[in-house]
Structure formats: structure tokens, C-alpha cells
Amino acid sequence: MVTGTTSGATDWIVVGNGLAGAALSYELQKQGFSVLLLDPAGQNATRYSYGGIAYWSGSTDLMRLLCNEGIALHRQLSAELEADTGFRELDLLLTIAPDRDPQQVAKSYDQMAILPEILSPAAASKREPLLNSAAVSGALRLPHGQVSPEATVAAYNQAFLRLGGKLQFTSVTGLRQANQQVTGVTTAIATYSAAQVAICAGAMSRDLLRSVGISSPLYFTQAEIIETAPVALKLQALVMPAELQRFAMEAEAGTPEQEQWNQPHQEILPPILDAGVVQLSDRRLRIGQLSRVTSDLEPVVDAAASEQALRTGIGRILPALESLPGDWYRTQVAFSGDRLPLVGAMPGKPGLYLFSGFSNPFAILPPIARRFAATQAAGLESEQVLDAFAPSRSISAP
Ligand SMILES: Cc1cc2nc3c(=O)[nH]c(=O)nc-3n(C[C@H](O)[C@H](O)[C@H](O)COP(=O)(O)OP(=O)(O)OC[C@H]3O[C@@H](n4cnc5c(N)ncnc54)[C@H](O)[C@@H]3O)c2cc1C
Structure with a gap:
């Protein structure tokens, strides 16, 4: 097996390039982190989605805030990413x-x-x-609102790569650990190290977490x-x-x-x-x-x-x-299990983060990714809005 990293130390590995991984990898790279995005480039939920932005649907103060941030973000996202997301x-x-x-x-x-x-x-x-x-x-x-789901992922990816992010078309086969700390991932042909790993693997996140002994309400x-x-x-x-x-x-x-x-x-x-x-x-x-x-x-x-x-x-x-x-x-x-996304550090597994389980993702995921990356850049584990989505609300340390 080849053991390697991308050039230099990688701050974040993002596993999965649907809407979640595409938005999160871009936002982290934009904050100055070095990010490696891994995905086998098959089909996914994002590819077949309607791309609808239900920004009217906030029924709590928190969701209203995020829906407002989400629609404002979409209205200028094509300009920011310098590629058309198909927003209308x-x-x-x-x-x-x-x-x-x-x-x-x-x-x-x-x-x-x-x-x-x-x-x-x-x-x-x-x-x-x-x-x-x-x-x-x-x-x-x-x-x-509506975007083209494929165009939105492509637009995020192009901007991510322009900022120096790295994208590899490969499947993650496991998580590397040292004393319970997650230190990277393995693929069929390589091992990659990173200070943090974010799981954005949609439906496959459940199995990836299970492989390190974590049972999740995903x-x-x-x-x-x-x-x-x-x-x-x-x-x-x-x-x-x-x-x-x-x-x-x-x-x-x-x-x-x-x-x-x-x-x-x-x-x-x-x-x-x-x-x-x-x-x-x-x-x-x-x-x-x-x-x-x-x-x-x-x-x-x-x-x-x-x-x-x-x-x-x-x-x-x-x-x-x-x-x-x-x-x-x-x-x-x-x-x-509770219609709120699972976003944040995994209890009992330093270095491992989850970013999945969104029920209204086109509206609220882009602003949550932005908040998450800004929080990490500020050296904080969380902030008030993100606290509501912490995996620790329903996942115990393995
Ligand atoms: C028909 C349909 C209509 C929808 N309509 C809407 C809508 O109007 N509005 C809305 O907000 N939402 C809608 N959704 C839901 C929305 O599309 C999904 O919730 C969202 O796209 C999920 O994004 P994701 O990135 O979490 O997961 P996915 O898009 O599934 O991406 C997960 C990625 O992880 C990768 N992956 C998995 N395992 C590994 C591994 N081991 N290593 C590396 N990569 C891995 C996969 O290849 C995939 O690319 C709809 C969904 C469908 C199917």
C-alpha cells in the first residue's frame, strides 16, 4: 500500500462530494485551511435532487435565521463562486x-x-x-428558490480548486486512528493524514461511522x-x-x-x-x-x-x-432521527467530525457550512447556532 499525504500537512479531509462535502470543503479552504476532498465520483442524492430552496419553511427562530441566510447566500453564490449555480x-x-x-x-x-x-x-x-x-x-x-444541484456542486468545486483545494476521485475505505484519535483515512491504494476528518458521505456516513464503533441516529x-x-x-x-x-x-x-x-x-x-x-x-x-x-x-x-x-x-x-x-x-x-442535521465533533473521537442528515439542505446547508468553517478558523469548537446540531445530542462516545 502506498502511504502518503497530499503535499505538506493537510488540515482537513472531507469525505464525500455531494452538496454537503462540496460546500464544506470550499468554505474550509476559503478560511485558509488546506483541504483534501475525496469522492469516488459516482451518483448521489444531490445529483437526483430537485434543488429546491424552501427558505419559507423556518418554523423556529433558529431555522428562520438559517433560511434567511441561505436564500441571501444563494442569491449571490454564482457571483461569489464565479460559476452559474442555475439559481432562480x-x-x-x-x-x-x-x-x-x-x-x-x-x-x-x-x-x-x-x-x-x-x-x-x-x-x-x-x-x-x-x-x-x-x-x-x-x-x-x-x-x-431553485438551483441546478449538479451546477452548484461543480461551482463549489471549481472555486475550491482555484483556492488551492485538492480533489481526488477515490473512495474512503476506513478511518485511521491512533489512541482513539482519528488521524486520517485509507483508500484502496493510499493512506492520507489530516488533523481533522469530516464525514459528508450522505447515506454512507452511517457505515463509515460504524466502522469505528459509532452508532449514529443517521x-x-x-x-x-x-x-x-x-x-x-x-x-x-x-x-x-x-x-x-x-x-x-x-x-x-x-x-x-x-x-x-x-x-x-x-x-x-x-x-x-x-x-x-x-x-x-x-x-x-x-x-x-x-x-x-x-x-x-x-x-x-x-x-x-x-x-x-x-x-x-x-x-x-x-x-x-x-x-x-x-x-x-x-x-x-x-x-x-430528529430532523436536525448532525454537524460537529464526534464524541469520544477527537479529530472526527460529522456533517450530514440535513432535511432541508439546499436552504440551510450552505450557511451552516459557512458558519462551521468560520468557527473552526476562529479556533472554537462550536458557536450558538451550531450547538443545536451537535452530534453529542444523540451520539455517545464509543
Ligand atoms: C428526488 C429528490 C429530490 C430532492 N429534493 C430536494 C429539494 O428540493 N430541496 C432540498 O433541500 N433537498 C432535496 N433533496 C435532498 C437532498 O438532495 C439531499 O439531502 C442532499 O443532496 C444530500 O447531500 P449530501 O452531500 O449529504 O449527500 P450525497 O449527495 O448523497 O453525497 C454523498 C457523497 O458521499 C460520497 N461517499 C459515500 N461514501 C464515500 C466514501 N466511502 N468515500 C468517499 N466518498 C464517499 C458519495 O459518492 C456522494 O458523492 C432531494 C433528494 C432527492 C433524491
Whole structure:
């Protein structure tokens, strides 16, 4: 095995180059740290995401603060990174099932920083002419943001490299330790040393932590979507159900009682479908989202049945999309047991940090990465905002 480091001592190794690792590596490098970013460059949750920025959704002072910081940051991020993230402002249209009362459904948004406008089916169709107004009892409209997820990661990476950061396309196979202290990582062909290691490996973070004896309340769903090539038709809004089943699914699957997470081949909950769609700036569509919770990272799935369910689901509300040619994909999306991200030092493992489990990442992850890097540059372990996300709230020292 080759043993080596990048030139000189590395301050930080960042494991994973989805939105989390891309943003964190850039922010750390910008603060003057030397950073090595490692990722095998396969597919990930970020690649298949809608890239929606739900900055209206803060329901606590903390989340409102971060959502405000997040949207302000996105509005200038292309200029800062000198590369287009594909940012745009657009309507979010939240569809309400025919048997549900829009006034009642809107009540579940009472705590949000921005309250939705309740639209009749006719008014909703005006906002999104492709909507089948007969399939809804109404809709909620909110101001939303969107980026191209791939362009955002690429923009962060380019700026990171310009600042002198190093990126290697390789998979981390393990964490190096000396007396409980994490001192670097191993890959199939090399060993890399660093003063600090940040795990931003999305759904794979759970297994990486387990390899050093840490059991974390970090879980994952399987998300399944259809992606089309660029299409002639044009959507006016990002469309999703007002009553998302995914959050309830995560809440139930992320309880400590779910012992099944530690056993192979377990279906922890039955699959759910939140029919929605987003159009990217190059006019491709991502039609989603079927979610399932299994203990396997790559469970056997009937792709044809899943694709059909996605088509039927979207066809009900946006009939023009049902038969568009497109390919079925799946990916894993990490979430935490309490809907708050896990950000900060790992108890009992000096040198090891976690940065994962975000439930509203496009809105709040960029400002959290910025705060995290600034805190580290100031020589502090944490600060008031980041304290709320400390892994020590739910992870004990191994
Ligand atoms: C269909 C869909 C729609 C979504 N819509 C939205 C939305 O509108 N708004 C929103 O905020 N969020 C949305 N999300 C969620 C969001 O996309 C994810 O939560 C977020 O992208 C996760 O980013 P991440 O960097 O933590 O993980 P990932 O993007 O999964 O990245 C993890 C990275 O770690 C790497 N990695 C794993 N193991 C190793 C290893 N051993 N060594 C090195 N690297 C490793 C992987 O290769 C991967 O690149 C959506 C997700 C999906 C699937």
C-alpha cells in the first residue's frame, strides 16, 4: 500500500462530494485551511435532487435565521463562486388531494416564516397551466428558490480548486486512528493524514461511522425518480403535494426503537409516493418521488413497477407528463432521527467530525457550512447556532 499525504500537512479531509462535502470543503479552504476532498465520483442524492430552496419553511427562530441566510447566500453564490449555480426564484405549488380541505391543510403551515397563499383549483391552474384542476381541491403557493444541484456542486468545486483545494476521485475505505484519535483515512491504494476528518458521505456516513464503533441516529431513504431529456413543454412552478408523506415516514423510521436498521434485508416501512416534479434550467424534468426505507443500501427493487407508479402518480395531477420518455433512477438520501442535521465533533473521537442528515439542505446547508468553517478558523469548537446540531445530542462516545 502506498502511504502518503497530499503535499505538506493537510488540515482537513472531507469525505464525500455531494452538496454537503462540496460546500464544506470550499468554505474550509476559503478560511485558509488546506483541504483534501475525496469522492469516488459516482451518483448521489444531490445529483437526483430537485434543488429546491424552501427558505419559507423556518418554523423556529433558529431555522428562520438559517433560511434567511441561505436564500441571501444563494442569491449571490454564482457571483461569489464565479460559476452559474442555475439559481432562480419560482413558485412552489403544493397540491391538495380532492378529499382534503385546503383551509385545514394550510393550517399545518401556520408556523412557517412565510404563510402560503391558498389557491382554488382554477387559480392553481392559472399558475401552472399543465395542472389538472379536477385532481385537486386547491393548492398552496409559496415563493421558492431553485438551483441546478449538479451546477452548484461543480461551482463549489471549481472555486475550491482555484483556492488551492485538492480533489481526488477515490473512495474512503476506513478511518485511521491512533489512541482513539482519528488521524486520517485509507483508500484502496493510499493512506492520507489530516488533523481533522469530516464525514459528508450522505447515506454512507452511517457505515463509515460504524466502522469505528459509532452508532449514529443517521438513516436513509431510497428515493426513486424518472428523469427526462430536455423537453419542449415548460413548467411554471415546482410541484409537490402539500401533505408530504416523506416527513412522516422519516419520523417513524428514525426512532431508536427501529432495531431493524442493524439487520440486513429489512423493509422498515412500506413505500410511499409523493407525486411531484421539477424542471431544471436545461428543461429536463425530474419526476418523483417514490421513497422506501430498507436497511440495505441497495435493496432489490422492481424498477418497472416503481416507474409505473411514478407515471401514474404524476399523470393524475399533470397528465401531460405521464408518458414522456425518461429513465428511472434511484438514490439514497440521508436523514437524522430528529430532523436536525448532525454537524460537529464526534464524541469520544477527537479529530472526527460529522456533517450530514440535513432535511432541508439546499436552504440551510450552505450557511451552516459557512458558519462551521468560520468557527473552526476562529479556533472554537462550536458557536450558538451550531450547538443545536451537535452530534453529542444523540451520539455517545464509543
Ligand atoms: C428526488 C429528490 C429530490 C430532492 N429534493 C430536494 C429539494 O428540493 N430541496 C432540498 O433541500 N433537498 C432535496 N433533496 C435532498 C437532498 O438532495 C439531499 O439531502 C442532499 O443532496 C444530500 O447531500 P449530501 O452531500 O449529504 O449527500 P450525497 O449527495 O448523497 O453525497 C454523498 C457523497 O458521499 C460520497 N461517499 C459515500 N461514501 C464515500 C466514501 N466511502 N468515500 C468517499 N466518498 C464517499 C458519495 O459518492 C456522494 O458523492 C432531494 C433528494 C432527492 C433524491
